[in-house]
Amino acid sequence: MLAGVLVVVTLADVIYQLVDNSGQAIDRFGLGFLVHTVWNPGFNKEGAAALVYGTVVSSLIALVLATPLGIAIGLYLSMMAPARVRAIVGPLVEMLAAVPSIVYGFWGLVVLVPFINGLEPGLHSALGFIPLFGPASTIGISVFTAGIVLTVMILPIISALSRDLFLTVPADLKDGAEALGATRWEVIRGIVLPSTASGVGAAVMLGLGRALGEAIAVSFVIGDVTQIHASLFDPGSSIAAQIANDFLGAVNPLETASLFYIGFILVVIAMLTSIAARGIAGRFDVSAGMLAKP
Amino acid sequence: MTEGDSRTASQIIRGEEPPGRVRLRTEPVLPVIRPAVNGSKTETRPAVFDIRDMAVYYGSNRALVGTTLKIYRHLVTAVIGPSGCGKSTFIRSLNRMNDSIPGFRLEGEVLYHGHDLYGSRANRVEVRRRIGMVFQKPNPFPKSIYDNVAWAARNLGMKQQLNDRVEEALRQAALWDEVKDRLRDSALSLSGGQQQRLCIARAIAIEPDALLLDEPASALDPVSTAAIEGLMHNLKHRFTIVIVTHNMQQAARVADRTAFFSLDSTGVDRAGTLIEYGDTETIFRGASDPRTRDYVAGRFG
Amino acid sequence: MSAATPITLGETGLFDPTAPLTPSGNLRRRGVINRFVHVTATAAAFAAVAVLAIVVVSVAVHGASSLSLGFVVHNPQGLAAGGIANMLLGTLEIVAAATVIALPLGILTGLYLTEFAGPRARTARFHKLALDIMQGLPTIVVGLFVYGLIVIPTHQESGFAGAVALSIVMLPLIARASQEVLLLVPGTLREAADALGVNRWRTVLTVILPAAIGGIVTGAILAIARAAGETAPLLICDNIYNQTSTSFNLFHGVPSVPMFIYTSYDLPLTQAVARAWGAALVLVIFILFANFGARVLLARSRAKMGR
Numbered sequence: 017m018l019a020g021v022l023v024v025v026t027l028a029d030v031i032y033q034l035v036d037n038s039g040q041a042i043d044r045f046g047l048g049f050l051v052h053t054v055w056n057p058g059f060n061k062e063g064a065a066a067l068v069y070g071t072v073v074s075s076l077i078a079l080v081l082a083t084p085l086g087i088a089i090g091l092y093l094s095m096m097a098p099a100r101v102r103a104i105v106g107p108l109v110e111m112l113a114a115v116p117s118i119v120y121g122f123w124g125l126v127v128l129v130p131f132i133n134g135l136e137p138g139l140h141s142a143l144g145f146i147p148l149f150g151p152a153s154t155i156g157i158s159v160f161t162a163g164i165v166l167t168v169m170i171l172p173i174i175s176a177l178s179r180d181l182f183l184t185v186p187a188d189l190k191d192g193a194e195a196l197g198a199t200r201w202e203v204i205r206g207i208v209l210p211s212t213a214s215g216v217g218a219a220v221m222l223g224l225g226r227a228l229g230e231a232i233a234v235s236f237v238i239g240d241v242t243q244i245h246a247s248l249f250d251p252g253s254s255i256a257a258q259i260a261n262d263f264l265g266a267v268n269p270l271e272t273a274s275l276f277y278i279g280f281i282l283v284v285i286a287m288l289t290s291i292a293a294r295g296i297a298g299r300f301d302v303s304a305g306m307l308a309k310p
Numbered sequence: 311m312t313e314g315d316s317r318t319a320s321q322i323i324r325g326e327e328p329p330g331r332v333r334l335r336t337e338p339v340l341p342v343i344r345p346a347v348n349g350s351k352t353e354t355r356p357a358v359f360d361i362r363d364m365a366v367y368y369g370s371n372r373a374l375v376g377t378t379l380k381i382y383r384h385l386v387t388a389v390i391g392p393s394g395c396g397k398s399t400f401i402r403s404l405n406r407m408n409d410s411i412p413g414f415r416l417e418g419e420v421l422y423h424g425h426d427l428y429g430s431r432a433n434r435v436e437v438r439r440r441i442g443m444v445f446q447k448p449n450p451f452p453k454s455i456y457d458n459v460a461w462a463a464r465n466l467g468m469k470q471q472l473n474d475r476v477e478e479a480l481r482q483a484a485l486w487d488e489v490k491d492r493l494r495d496s497a498l499s500l501s502g503g504q505q506q507r508l509c510i511a512r513a514i515a516i517e518p519d520a521l522l523l524d525e526p527a528s529a530l531d532p533v534s535t536a537a538i539e540g541l542m543h544n545l546k547h548r549f550t551i552v553i554v555t556h557n558m559q560q561a562a563r564v565a566d567r568t569a570f571f572s573l574d575s576t577g578v579d580r581a582g583t584l585i586e587y588g589d590t591e592t593i594f595r596g597a598s599d600p601r602t603r604d605y606v607a608g609r610f611g
Numbered sequence: 612m613s614a615a616t617p618i619t620l621g622e623t624g625l626f627d628p629t630a631p632l633t634p635s636g637n638l639r640r641r642g643v644i645n646r647f648v649h650v651t652a653t654a655a656a657f658a659a660v661a662v663l664a665i666v667v668v669s670v671a672v673h674g675a676s677s678l679s680l681g682f683v684v685h686n687p688q689g690l691a692a693g694g695i696a697n698m699l700l701g702t703l704e705i706v707a708a709a710t711v712i713a714l715p716l717g718i719l720t721g722l723y724l725t726e727f728a729g730p731r732a733r734t735a736r737f738h739k740l741a742l743d744i745m746q747g748l749p750t751i752v753v754g755l756f757v758y759g760l761i762v763i764p765t766h767q768e769s770g771f772a773g774a775v776a777l778s779i780v781m782l783p784l785i786a787r788a789s790q791e792v793l794l795l796v797p798g799t800l801r802e803a804a805d806a807l808g809v810n811r812w813r814t815v816l817t818v819i820l821p822a823a824i825g826g827i828v829t830g831a832i833l834a835i836a837r838a839a840g841e842t843a844p845l846l847i848c849d850n851i852y853n854q855t856s857t858s859f860n861l862f863h864g865v866p867s868v869p870m871f872i873y874t875s876y877d878l879p880l881t882q883a884v885a886r887a888w889g890a891a892l893v894l895v896i897f898i899l900f901a902n903f904g905a906r907v908l909l910a911r912s913r914a915k916m917g918r
Contacts, residue, residue: 025716026741029779033748033756085655092652099412107906108660114833114902115666116840118869119891122876127669168662175659192449192509195407196462196516197439199638199645206461211452222747229749232842232873256751260843263755264850279755283748290747294740358628423629432632435642439635440628467637519628 033283066242067278070159070252074234075227077163077248082171083220089171090178091204106179113172121236124165129156129237132164136249160248162238162257166230170223177219181212181300218297225289229282231256255282355382358520358550359404360421366399369413373399375574375583376418381567386542386551388565388590390558392605395571396582397554398446401522404552405441406434439466442518442549446525448505450497455489458497459512466516479515482548483507484541503534510541520550528556539564558606561590568593570602667899670892677889692882695890701770701866704859705849706838708774713781714831718820720782721789721827726819746783753779754847762848770865773849777841781834788830792823792912825912829905836901840894842869868894 093106133156185208193203209216231254239251240261253261255278263275359381366374374396381387389397402408403416406427420427427437451458459476468475476493480486485507489500497508506526513521527535542564545551555561561568568590574583586593586602597603626635634642685694720742724735757776762768796819804818820827851864859865868890875887 025782026720026738026745030741030744032760033752085659088652088655089659092656096649096652097656105656105660107902108663109656111899111902112659112663114836114898115663116842116869116894116898118840118842118872119666119670119895122872122887122891123666123669125876126673127665168666171659186449188445188447188449189451191407192445192451193461195405195438195443195445196465196512197435197442197518198462198465199435199641201645201648202465202641204648206465207451225747229747229752231749231751232846236876256749256843259751259755260846263847276755276759279752283752286747286749286752287744290744291740293747294743422632425632427632429632433634433638433642436632436634436638439638440626440632465641519626 030287066244067253067255067258068281069244070162070238071228071254071256073248073252074159074162074166074238074254075224077160078166078170078227079220079224081163081167082174082223085167086171086174086219086223087178087216089175090182091208093175093179094182095200095204095208106176110172110176112168113176117169117230117233120165120169121233124161124233124237125157128164129161132156132158132161132249140249157237157239157251158247158249159238159245159252162234162252162254163248165233165237166227169230169233170226173223173226174216174219177222178212178216181215181219182208184300185211212300214296214298215300218293218300221289221293221296225286225293228289229256229286231260235260255279355385356423357381358383358423359552360424361419362421363418364403364420365417366396366403366408367413367415367417368411371413372581374403375581377584379569379584379587381550381552383550384546384548385566386546386553386564387567387569388561389552389554389569389571390556390561390605391571391582391585392573393556394582395573397556397571398524399582400571401524401552401554402443404520404522405443406437407443409434439516440518441520441522442513442516443522443524444506444509444513444526447529448502448509450500450505450508452496452498454494455497455500455508456493458508459515462512462516468516475515476511479511480508482514482541482544483511484537485511501534503530503537506530506534506538507541510538510545514545514549518549520552521545523551523553525554525556527560535560558594558608562594565590570597570599570605572601572605667895670888670895673885674888674890674892677886678892682886682889683893687886692886695868695871695886695893698866698868698871698890699893700859702839702868704861705770705774705845705865705867706777706835708771708861709777709781709838710831710835712775712778713785713834716778717782717785717830717834718789718827720786721793724786724790725793742783742786745779746787748779749843750776750780750841751843751847754844757844758847765862767862768848768850768864770849770859770861770863770867773845773865773867774861776844776848777838780841780844781838784834784837785827785830788833789823789827792826792830793819795826795913796822825908829909829912832901832905832908836898836905840869840898842873845870846873 089109093102093109097105136156189207189211190203193207194200198206234254235257238253238257240253240257241251242253242258245252259275259279259282262271357380361377361379361381363376363378364374365372365376377400389400391397399408403420404427408414408416416428422437422441426432451461453461456476459479460472463472463475477486477490480489485504488504489495489508497505500508506529510523510526527538530538539560542551542553546566553561553564567588569587570585570593571582572585573580586597586599588597593602594606597606682694683699684696686697687693687695720738724738724742753776757772757779761772761775765772800818800822845867849864849867850870851866872887872890872894875883875890
């Protein structure tokens with residue numbers, strides 16, 4: 017019946033993606049594409065390693081920062097906040113997800129970049145012995161800045177999902193723990209977190225997927241420099257951002273094809289994180305749903 | 311009696327220790343023989359809970375009318391009455407488990423060994439450490455049997471001889487023999503009656519002072535119920551026990567003192583009220599209030 | 612067993628029950644840890660709210676100067692002056708087209724997953740996975756896909772292509788919202804209808820959908836708010852560099868607010884940037900209102916359902 021139509025719609029779309037995108041470019045380069053580091057459109061030499069590096073590093077920064085913060089916020093909203101505070105703060109944190117990526121990009125450029133610009137010399141003098149904190153860059157546009165913007169963007173995903181997960185822990189389990197003279201943190205550590213661990217893992221995976229695929233916001237603050245630098249505070253580029261930056265100005269079919277190719281890589285990565293999220297989730301039905309639960 | 315106890319009867323009464331065994335609680339063991347029926351059991355005993363005109367409100371709704379009674383040390387006190395008469399509210403107020411219920415308000419005083427449970431200086435976590443609770447529906451943690459019993463003890467820093475502590479707790483809960491070979495198995499693999507005994511074991515493993523049981527056997531089959539009732543006799547020598555039950559025969563079997571609550575329908579609102587409180591024998595054989603006599607005779611509730 | 616001499620646990624963790632109810636044993640230390648966790652989590656939550664405030668306030672501060680009634684109703688005059696009316700209309704047009712595509716398909720998908728796929732559990736799980744994957748697709752890749760699908764064959768960047776791309780972004784959101792709210796409809800309704808011999812589809816149309824409509828509308832509003840702010844698909848599929856155009860032919864390029872903001876960044880004129888901020892502010896206001904409205908609607912629909 018009509019059900020059959022839906023099958024076609026959802027399935028075909030996902031599969032068609034790969035067919036269409038890939039047709040353009042793979043034949044040309046094969047897998048060596050990933051290893052070449054030079055991205056020089058005009059010279060018919062493409063290499064995506066720098067892009068992969070930028071994507072991975074900026075997303076990793078976001079994960080490292082947003083995961084503990086998101087879980088902490090989820091714990092606060094589900095187990096510590098008084099009802100009235102929860103009713104206000106909860107939706108506000110979710111609103112972070114509603115802000116369009118272009119606004120984050122713009123804001124990142126105008127507000128965050130100067131801030132990090134001012135911050136960096138201090139960080140460098142304190143931690144400069146680690147190559148990650150390189151010499152004071154006067155630009156402020158960097159992989160690190162992109163990581164911060166991504167943190168803000170994926171934080172609501174992790175925190176809202178965590179909060180919902182923590183709320184599923186049965187009350188009688190928490191009661192039983194409290195009746196044994198345990199502090200709230202001990203109840204969290206011993207009962208709540210262990211029993212929701214797989215769901216939280218899936219939420220983190222979903223956050224990662226979002227960070228990996230974000231193009232617009234990152235393109236504003238990462239710098240469009242296709243080189244790998246040791247310092248986090250030097251500019252770089254990411255797969256998605258590069259597509260956004262270069263697509264319209266593509267000078268030849270090869271460049272377009274290359275962009276499609278890295279787009280294909282991105283799709284595969286995104287699909288893998290979605291599948292991994294569902295796999296990790298186990299008995300939880302985790303999704304980046306936008307409906308707030310009471 | 312705990313199994314494998316190699317002491318002679320006189321050794322037990324004198325409170326001497328079997329060699330190499332961890333014993334919970336260091337107080338002298340009181341004689342096993344119950345005091346004579348004709349005397350009140352309460353004259354010389356200290357009161358653990360001194361409840362003075364305690365009333366409980368949920369929002370503007372009064373759930374429990376001002377209640378006054380004393381609960382005595384090392385006795386089993388039963389709380390009986392028809393459904394909805396505030397028994398659960400009453401017992402949960404004794405270890406502040408009602409605190410998290412929205413709109414909860416308590417008037418009057420609950421003194422525990424002379425200290426106000428709801429006083430500003432009373433630490434809620436400390437209260438629950440001293441006054442343990444077992445719930446109506448068994449609620450074992452999704453952990454192993456061993457970890458269920460050991461969890462709270464670990465929190466409290468009781469790391470030494472944890473194995474012995476766990477074993478002793480399981481023995482006193484009459485569960486040891488059934489689980490000793492599978493301590494690492496999930497607690498959820500146990501039957502309902504076993505799970506409830508596990509919940510009792512983990513409550514006593516940290517050696518509280520008092521133990522509150524909210525209808526512990528109501529969700530269990532008769533065999534498990536009998537097993538749990540059997541525990542009461544032993545446990546009361548070490549803990550002060552308050553047990554809520556809707557089963558009168560159970561109260562008659564295990565309790566030294568009994569409190570009968572009912573709904574006060576003569577007042578303005580229907581709220582739980584303490585009708586009568588006394589030695590179990592008195593309540594069941596010769597209660598003074600006609601409502602009590604009606605209830606224990608099965609005429610209502 | 613342990614040592615030959617009996618061990619009594621008099622010192623570890625035991626307490627004098629008649630002592631005041633202040634922390635005994637290690638509770639003081641544990642209480643400090645607990646407090647620390649509490650404070651940290653509270654701080655995290657308020658930091659997140661603070662960040663939201665910072666972002667919104669920044670946009671408001673930068674964009675307020677451009678904001679006026681004229682800004683919203685007039686068209687641009689050149690690159691650095693005038694309003695953004697054409698882009699607002701353009702976005703409206705594109706998003707409306709996307710909604711026309713995504714809404715019915717999304718509701719049908721949600722219906723399929725809740726009402727009709729039950730017995731064949733494996734296919735349902737597969738579809739749910741496909742839906743998850745679709746939801747997790749980076750929007751720029753969706754743009755690439757539709758580019759290859761529509762723009763290349765038609766040799767034309769178009770609002771229509773943009774709309775198709777946006778509909779792909781919206782579909783999983785609507786489908787999931789529908790699914791969630793359909794699941795809330797009590798099974799007894801369905802059973803009663805079945806018992807009366809009513810055919811499934813009729814039950815769905817006349818009984819279940821009306822009950823679920825609140826949640827579905829909420830999901831649609833949230834999806835629309837999301838689509839209105841999406842830049843990446845439009846960047847690829849509906850890229851017209853000249854955002855001052857007033858052509859609204861869907862099958863050609865159509866101006867849009869996100870693209871305007873994006874391209875303004877390149878322009879060296881500070882006026883242009885100020886107007887971009889104004890446009891961003893309009894966008895943010897719209898989205899905040901939509902979210903707020905959706906929440907209110909959701910609360911009302913839940914109240915209706917709960918009764």
